[in-house]
Amino acid sequence: MKNNRLFRILYYVLGKGKVTAKELADKFEVSVRTIYRDIDSISGAGIPIYATQGKGGGIEIAEDFVLSKSFLSENEKQQIMSALQGLDSTTKQYDNELLIKLSALFKIKSSNWIEVDFTNWQNNKLHEKAFSDIKNAILSKHVISFSYFSSNEEETLRYVKPIRLLFKSQDWYLYALCSLRNDFRYFKISRMRHLEIQNQTFEDSFENLVLEKEIPHENTVKIKIKFDRKAAFRVYDELNGEISEDDDGNLYTEMEMPKDHNLYSYIFSFGDGVEVLEPKEVRIQIKEMISKMAEKYII
Structure with missing residues (x-):
């Protein structure tokens, strides 16, 4: 089964x-003639695929068929193991039992060459539970509510x-259809x-919904x-735009941000280590906030 199309047909x-x-x-x-030839080739490789005629007929594979691990290349097996290592890091409610089982099945010694941890340094249990609940709601197609x-x-x-x-x-978001706005929201x-x-x-x-790559503002x-x-x-660490430097080591850059409370919260997070040069309206607003x-x- 050297033809890649045969594998794609099988998985489909x-x-x-x-x-x-x-x-x-x-x-x-x-x-259609080529498809039937491909089906014959797949069947000839020992896979129980067959076609039935008439109303309700079609091409299918026996229900008790299990795809042999030999159909996966060594590189594909390693990719599966690495992907599961990263996925396991999204939540700590599972242990690594699945990785152990697949490691034995594939006869691959699981090497801890990568560590992915999406949790913050505060180890927020509330955040972890919310993630788990949302995941379960997505899979079971249950409406959720929250403040x-x-x-x-x-x-x-x-x-x-x-x-x-x-x-x-640096953050987790839920993409959902909001009843309040009657639209998709992050x-x-x-x-x-x-x-x-x-x-x-x-x-x-x-399933086929394409998420917006940018969170709209x-x-x-x-x-x-x-x-x-x-x-x-x-x-x-945090800014991706072009950054220049003067003779005193000060850094300069431009950035576009939502014109809301987040803008000023972010600027103030740098304390006295930042100065907004333009636009004038933002400088005025910052001055008024500092006065307040x-x-x-x-004292």
Whole structure:
């Protein structure tokens, strides 16, 4: 079975259960006659694939068929093991039993050459439970509800159809269909509270839904910033734009950010090691906020 198309047909039929020759022909862009020749080749390799005629007929594989591990190359086996090592790191509720079993099946000694850990240094158990609950809701197609704290300082109760979990930059997000907005939305898991899995289920299929690669923001502003040298470790860690340096070691860059509370929270997180150079309106707002903060510390 040297022809890669035969493998693809095999995996496709395994996934679908039963397909027609025309469906396979359209999928792999060959003639129906070629598909039947391919089916004969697959059958000749010892795989119980067969075609039935008439209404409700089609091409299928015997239900008790198990794909032999010999169909996987050594490189493919290693890729599966590495992928599972990374997946296991998304939650700590499972042990490494599956990795041990596959290691024995593939006759591969599992080497810990990579460590992936999506949890933060605080080991937040609440975050871990939310991740697990959301994952279960996605797989079982249950509506979930939660209180959500948005970047514009609003708290709202949301009922959503969960679709997919996304790790973006340094945070986990849920992509879901929100009943409140009647639209698809990203929700940052760390901003969710009182998450509950509802009894209500949904039939919608979001399998082929393409997620937006950027989290949309309606109102953004481009700012020019100067950083003290002491903030260099964060600048190079967190900012991806072009960064220049003057003779004193100060760093300069431009960045576009949502024009909301997050903008000022991020700037203030650098303390006195940052100065916004432009635009003027942001400088004025920062000055007013500093004045208000100073009033709280009058002695």
